[in-house]
Amino acid sequence: MTDTEEATVANVILDLAAARGGGTLCPTEAARAASGTADWHHLMPLVRRVAVRLALEGRIVITRKGKPVDPTDFKGVYRLGLPRND
Structure with missing residues (x-):
């Protein structure tokens, strides 16, 4: 993947997370939005x-x-969101 693709995906994740406010998003939503087509599965990694x-x-x-995980050590289904300022 190119730096441009990484930047695009980063911007999509941040934009979608901001739009959710305190909510979270599924990573598939970011892949779909970044792809812009029905062929988004290859973007998941x-x-x-x-x-x-x-x-x-x-x-x-x-x-x-619903609980934060170590970004270097997690498995299974996960979601993305903005950090909370408690």
Whole structure:
């Protein structure tokens, strides 16, 4: 993947997360939005990589079952959202 594709996916994730306010989004939503076509499945590994990077930078949180997870060590179904300012 190119730097441009990574930047596009990062912007999509951040835009969708911002639109959700305090809610979260499914990574498939980011892949669909970044693809713009029905062929979005190939973007899922990139979405995950970019999400991990954004989480490590503190720009998003990765959650599983509603709880934040370690971005370097998670498995299964996950969601993306903005960090909470509690």
